[in-house]
Amino acid sequence: MKLRAVGQQPTRPAHALKLPANDFASVFSQQPTEAFAADQAIFWEGDEAKHVFLVAGGMVRALRLLADGRRVIVGFLRAGDLLGVSLKERYIYTVEALTTVTVRRVPRCRFDDELARQPRLREQLFSRLCDEMSAAQDQTVLVSRRSADERIAAFLQLMAGSGAVPRVVDLPMSRLDIADYLGMTIETVSRTITRLASAGIISPPGRRSIEVLRPEALRALARGEGFVRRRSPATPGYRHSPAPARRLASQV
Amino acid sequence: MKLRAVGQQPTRPAHALKLPANDFASVFSQQPTEAFAADQAIFWEGDEAKHVFLVAGGMVRALRLLADGRRVIVGFLRAGDLLGVSLKERYIYTVEALTTVTVRRVPRCRFDDELARQPRLREQLFSRLCDEMSAAQDQTVLVSRRSADERIAAFLQLMAGSGAVPRVVDLPMSRLDIADYLGMTIETVSRTITRLASAGIISPPGRRSIEVLRPEALRALARGEGFVRRRSPATPGYRHSPAPARRLASQV
DNA sequence: CGGATTCTTGAGAGCTGTCAATCGTTGTGG
C-alpha cells in the first residue's frame, strides 16, 4: 500500500512532534538502492507481497488494470513514499517507474518486526495510511464530481506540492498517465490544458512542465469555485455536475 | 477512517486465523449502545476525532461535502464496521445514519491504548485498513472508468455481499445516496435500473429492494465484461470508455 | 384521503469520448 500522496508534506501528527527523528528511512537505510528504468515495473498487482519499498529518488505510478485493458492510476509517488505496505498477502496494485527511479527494499517480515518493536514507527505508519486514505478519497471526489477544468486544476496543484504554488510545475508523466489518473482521455487532458492556457491561468507549457500564471485562479478552480457560486449547500436544488459552465475564456 | 467496506466478508489474514476471538468487539463490548435516527449525523468531517465508533446495527453512509453542495459518498458501513479511526486529529468525512442505527463508542485515547497493548488488534486494524484502501480504490476505478450499467451492476454486487448473490438485494439507501456513491445523477440511476430490468437481469424492484434474475449477467457486467471483449489488454489500441455499447436489451 | 416526498420517464443540451489528421519532438542513420 502506498503511503503519503504526492504533494502532501510529511506532516507529523501533533503527538509525534517531539519524537526522535526515527522515521522510516532508518528501517531502509542499511539496504542498497536498486534502480529501475522508466516504465519498468517494480512489482505487480496480485504478486505476493514479500517486500516493502521506500522510494529513494524519482517518481513512480501506482495503477490498476481492468480486464479489458482500461487502466487507472491510483497515485503518483516520489522520494520518501512507501510502496507495498499491503498488510495482506498480495499487492493491491502495480507500481511502475515513471522516471528513472531508485528504491530500497526490506522483507515484509522484517518491516513487520520493526513495526512491532517501535511504537513511533507504528504511529507514523498509521498517520501515513490516514493521509493515503484521505488522498484516495480526494481522488474519488475529483473523478466522480468534477469537470475537466477542475480536475486538471486540482492535478496541477497536487503536482505543485503543498507549499506556495511554484511558478513552474514539473510533470514527469505523459498525458496518458495524467488521463488515467484523472479519469479522462488524453485528448481531453490536452484540450483542457490548452483552454486553461488561453484563459491566461497557465502558460503554454513545455511538454513536461507548466507555468502557473494565476495561482489564485487555479486554486479557485481546483476547489470547485469555478467562478460562480451556485446555491446554498446541499438539500433542495441539488446539483450533480460541476458548474453552470461559463466559458473559461470569458473570465480573463 | 472507516474500515471494511460493505460487502466484504470479515476475512482474517491467514496468520491471524488461530488467534483467540479477540476482535474489536471486545474493545467496545463494555460500552453502552447509542441510537441514531435515520439521517442523523454521528460526526462531521473536520470534527475533532475524539472517539472511535463501532457500528452495532443498521447502516450508515460516510460522505464528503464539496464547497458548492455537491456530495460524495465514500462508503456504506454496517454492523461490525469501525468509524472514525482517523489517526489524525480530525475526522476526514461525515457519517450519517442511513437507517436507524446503533453504535458503541470509545475514546480515541482508549482505543490507541488497546492498540498499543494488543498486537493482534493491530494486525486486525491493519488488515481492515488495507481492505478499506482497496475498497476506496475500487470505487475510484468504478467511478472513473465505468459506464452507468457497470456501476449499477457493481453496486448491486457490493450490496449483495460477497457470498453467492442472493435472490433479493436490500437497498436501504435512497436513489440520491446511490447516485452520490456512484458519481451519477438520480435520473441516470433510475434509468439504468430500468434498463437492467428490461434486459431481464434484475426484476422491476420494490423501491428499496431488487431481485437478481441473472446473477452471471450481473457479474459479467460488474467486471467490465459487458458482453463483448474489445481487444488485447493494454498497449496499442487503448480505450478509455467502457464498452462499444451494444444495447442491453439486444441481449435478452 | 391529500400533501409531500421520492422515483420514474421524457426531451433536449452539453461535455467528454471516439476517430482521424496534423504538428512537434525525439532519436536514429546516412
Next chain:
DNA sequence: CCACAACGATTGACAGCTCTCAAGAATCCG
C-alpha cells in the same frame, strides 16, 4: 548536420452518454 522515422501531443469533426430541466407516477405519512 540534416533527413526521416517514430512517437507523443494537439487539434478538429462528430457522436454518444449522461446531465439538466420538467412533468408525471408511485409511495409514504399524516
